[in-house]
Amino acid sequence: MSHVAVENVHGLDPQLAALDLNSDLQGVPGRRYIPPHLRNKEASKNDSPGGWDNGRSNGFVNGFHEGRDNRMNGGGSFGGRGSMRSDRGGRGGFRGFGYDNKDAGGWNAQKDTAYNSFSGRSDRGKSSFFSDRGSSSRGRYERGGFGGGGNNRWTDDSKNDEDWSKPLPPSERVEHELFSGGNTGINFEKYDDIPVEATGQNCPPHIESFHDVDMGEIIMGNITLSRYTRPTPVQKYAIPIIKTKRDLMACAQTGSGKTAAFLLPVLSQIFTEGPGEALQAMKNSAQENGKYGRRKQYPISLVLAPTRELALQIYEEARKVAYRSHVRPCVVYGGADIGQQIRDLERGCHLLVATPGRLVDMMERGKIGLDYCNYLVLDEADRMLDMGFEPQIRRIVEQDTMPPKGLRQTMMFSATFPKEIQILARDFLEEYIFLAVGRVGSTSENITQKVVWVEENDKRSFLLDLLNATVIPNEVQDSTAESVEKPGKESLTLVFVETKKGADSLEDFLYREGYSCTSIHGDRSQRDREEALHQFRSGRCPILVATAVAARGLDISNVKHVINFDLPSDIEEYVHRIGRTGRVGNLGLATSFFNDKNGNITKDLLDILVEAKQEVPSWLESLAYEHQHKSSSRGGRSKRFSGGFGARDYRQTSSGSSGGGFGNRGARNTGGHGGNRGFGGGGGGFGNFYSSDGYGGNYSQVDWWGN
DNA sequence: AAAAAAT
Numbered sequence: 001m002s003h004v005a006v007e008n009v010h011g012l013d014p015q016l017a018a019l020d021l022n023s024d025l026q027g028v029p030g031r032r033y034i035p036p037h038l039r040n041k042e043a044s045k046n047d048s049p050g051g052w053d054n055g056r057s058n059g060f061v062n063g064f065h066e067g068r069d070n071r072m073n074g075g076g077s078f079g080g081r082g083s084m085r086s087d088r089g090g091r092g093g094f095r096g097f098g099y100d101n102k103d104a105g106g107w108n109a110q111k112d113t114a115y116n117s118f119s120g121r122s123d124r125g126k127s128s129f130f131s132d133r134g135s136s137s138r139g140r141y142e143r144g145g146f147g148g149g150g151n152n153r154w155t156d157d158s159k160n161d162e163d164w165s166k167p168l169p170p171s172e173r174v175e176h177e178l179f180s181g182g183n184t185g186i187n188f189e190k191y192d193d194i195p196v197e198a199t200g201q202n203c204p205p206h207i208e209s210f211h212d213v214d215m216g217e218i219i220m221g222n223i224t225l226s227r228y229t230r231p232t233p234v235q236k237y238a239i240p241i242i243k244t245k246r247d248l249m250a251c252a253q254t255g256s257g258k259t260a261a262f263l264l265p266v267l268s269q270i271f272t273e274g275p276g277e278a279l280q281a282m283k284n285s286a287q288e289n290g291k292y293g294r295r296k297q298y299p300i301s302l303v304l305a306p307t308r309e310l311a312l313q314i315y316e317e318a319r320k321v322a323y324r325s326h327v328r329p330c331v332v333y334g335g336a337d338i339g340q341q342i343r344d345l346e347r348g349c350h351l352l353v354a355t356p357g358r359l360v361d362m363m364e365r366g367k368i369g370l371d372y373c374n375y376l377v378l379d380e381a382d383r384m385l386d387m388g389f390e391p392q393i394r395r396i397v398e399q400d401t402m403p404p405k406g407l408r409q410t411m412m413f414s415a416t417f418p419k420e421i422q423i424l425a426r427d428f429l430e431e432y433i434f435l436a437v438g439r440v441g442s443t444s445e446n447i448t449q450k451v452v453w454v455e456e457n458d459k460r461s462f463l464l465d466l467l468n469a470t471v472i473p474n475e476v477q478d479s480t481a482e483s484v485e486k487p488g489k490e491s492l493t494l495v496f497v498e499t500k501k502g503a504d505s506l507e508d509f510l511y512r513e514g515y516s517c518t519s520i521h522g523d524r525s526q527r528d529r530e531e532a533l534h535q536f537r538s539g540r541c542p543i544l545v546a547t548a549v550a551a552r553g554l555d556i557s558n559v560k561h562v563i564n565f566d567l568p569s570d571i572e573e574y575v576h577r578i579g580r581t582g583r584v585g586n587l588g589l590a591t592s593f594f595n596d597k598n599g600n601i602t603k604d605l606l607d608i609l610v611e612a613k614q615e616v617p618s619w620l621e622s623l624a625y626e627h628q629h630k631s632s633s634r635g636g637r638s639k640r641f642s643g644g645f646g647a648r649d650y651r652q653t654s655s656g657s658s659g660g661g662f663g664n665r666g667a668r669n670t671g672g673h674g675g676n677r678g679f680g681g682g683g684g685g686f687g688n689f690y691s692s693d694g695y696g697g698n699y700s701q702v703d704w705w706g707n
Numbered sequence: 708a709a710a711a712a713a714t
Contacts, residue, residue: 306711334713357713364713388711499709522711548710569709 164274167218167324178320179225194233200433204240207231213240215268218325223264226320232257232584234437238411239265247432248411249381249425251440254579255555255586258413259314259379262303263321266375266411270300270350271325278350278372285369297345297368299330299352301375302402304393306383308333308355308526309533310553314379315353327351332368334358335526342367356384356392363400370402374409378428380552381412382421382572390424397428406430415579416441416572442611443575447562447582447590449614451605454593459565460509466563466591467493467515467543490539491560496577498566500547506565507545517543520550552576555583564592571604594620602627 198206207213210223210231231239234252241248242265252258275282278298285296303318305311315331322329330349332341334357341358345367352359352368362368376397378384384393402408410428417425417440426432443449454462497503500521507519518532518541529549536544537556544550545565551573559581568574574592581588592605606624609616 308712338713355712357711359713361713383711392712551710573710 162326164326165216165218165271167221168326170324174323175225178323179227194438196233196237196438197436198237198241198433200246201431203433204244204246206236207240208236210239213243215239215243215264216271218271218323219264219268219321222321222323225323226260228260232261234258234435235261235264237435237437238262241433241435242266242409242411243269245269245409247405247409247429248435249417249422249429249432250411250413250435250437251417252413252415252435252437253442253444254415254576255444255446255583256415256437257584258415259317259555260321262377262379262411262413263314263318266301266377267318267321267325267327267351269375270327275300275326275350276372276374281369281372295346296366297330297349297352298372299349299368299370300327300372301351301377302359302370302373302396303351303353303377303379304356304359304384304396305353305379306355306389306552307549308335309520309529309549310379311353311355312530313553313555318351318353322351329353332358332362333526335529338362356389356396360392360395363396370396370400373402374407376402376408376410376428378410378412379414380576381414381425382417383414383552385421385424393428416575418572439611441572441575441608443578443608444582444588445612446586447578447588447612449578449609449612450589450591451594451609451617451620452591453595453617453619455595456597459593460506462593463495463506463510463563463565464513467510490542490558492536492539492556492558493543493561493563494536494550494556494559494580495543495545495563495565496551496568497545497547498568502566503545503547510543510545515543516541517545519545521547522549548573550580554580556580557583559583560588562588562590564590567592567594567598567601567605569600571601571608574601574605575608599623599627 196206208231210220210228215223232252234250234256238248238250238258238261242262250258250261252261278300281298282295285298303311303314305314311331311333315329318329327350328348329351330341330345331353332338332345333355338358338361342362342365345352345362349368354362359368363370378393383389396402405428410430410432412425412429422434452462495506497506500523503519503521507517510517518535520529520532520536524532532541532544533550533554533556535541539558548568551568553576562578562581564574564577568577578588578590581590594605598605602620602624606616606620609620
């Protein structure tokens, strides 16, 4: 479901709307990159110790006050506004935005039709195909098309006998489909001094350029098409490690290019080595089942991810890296029609991206055999190995036919990796190399982090003020001249809440307030989830209200602001959430609403802020100190708790960062909950403009979980 | 107590 603003109910104050974190300093030759925490120091000094800030005229903006050009773009192009809400259950609206299939037989049917018409289309159809492309994602409905690289028929023996390291012929259409998305210009040149730790026997030297290691013709071509110029820090280290067939546990900050760090070398290896035994296994399978009948697929590589949308995203990325190769990537995940996914698998599957539950299902149905899976990747590995997922991972990796560790190559990636999970992870690794780019679990300094004290009852009105200061209502977003100057400058805001119910009600509220918004959480149908993400990505709905489902891994360009309407209860979740902004060298802003309920995260949050060189509100420092003395023992297998074992302490080594956590303990006597936490110049600056609309009282009667 | 992940 998506909400598009009915009208511009909130006037736009140009001065406040100037949040433009992806600012002019980016990409301007000859001008030095200045990280957000170092910019506009003069203004910062004026801030009260309470931090957040003085109000509307100089908050949020990090020194960039240039006004935005407020041009009309006829924003209502989205169809009948009155029907905007009809999509919640049904299938209203949205035609013309990729949902142009009139067949109402379920959303999976759309894939079929899209694919059929797609594949049936000759190049004559190209012009219309190109021209109706808004910004990026052509979307999932063509997946399984030619995108995997062109070998739609593994049964074509003449092709299988070919050298997998040689590229297949190019296709202008596929190329355009895969690579016409937003430019992922990576500004990691500035990060050469980032501390890197690579431990383990015989760790190969890192590379400085993609040309420093032989990844073959296909990969190099696709790197060029993807407009990757230099490897990011994690790629510099992970690529040679993976190329030398080593197991790997890799930790690198959000948005630092982890996906390509494993896809490039893994696919490079597959291209070099060819299908091997898997080919014969598939031929046998085909003979048993009839040439065009059911075939069990034996992927050479498996990538596991914790959410469906992340799996889809990795799959899309894999299609790029596999372009012009013999490797056909597939993706399977729950919530979508399994028959459709099976048919896609049967067209050939050499690299499989999956969520665990659906993969187990596929294995039990005999559609997937992991017997020849030589490459296993756990993305968001700490999540995949925590309590919710660990049994399923063991089921897939240890209790089936996958080659044991030592025979297969196992790689794990995450931005966070609590020590206990690292230990658990060793079960799946052999002679592995531990790689930490930056400190494990730390946040990018490209993200300006703000923590502001907001009582539960004030959250909604505060959010509105925040949005008014940082979001341009849909109707006045420009799409013309300025966009040409700064491509893709849409400003997206991602609002995290703790519960599914909370997501529904907050989206509803924002909709009633006139904002173009949508929401995503695990109780939505898969179709709605993907639709919401698409509406957000495309900028159609520049506000997305989300639960933890969107916290990890999703790479959405133009997310300028992440708002923790509710703070999460553990610091890893916080790190991943705010990591939806400030990606690949861009700047971002993260604002977190903090109150009495968030005591459990106080200490870790403080550590994170200090580590990322962010301003720390003095009240937070005080609370952390109090909390440290108050709570002592709490248990939990996958959590770190209590004082002294904070966020920074689960690096594998204990070097560096001695103390320094509490910059100024003297401040503790400000009294914790005392008056020092003001957020609007002089207590309640952001008044309760909206508190009398009948919803505040209602809200205060429900408990913390909305029950 | 919540979210996620198969049906």
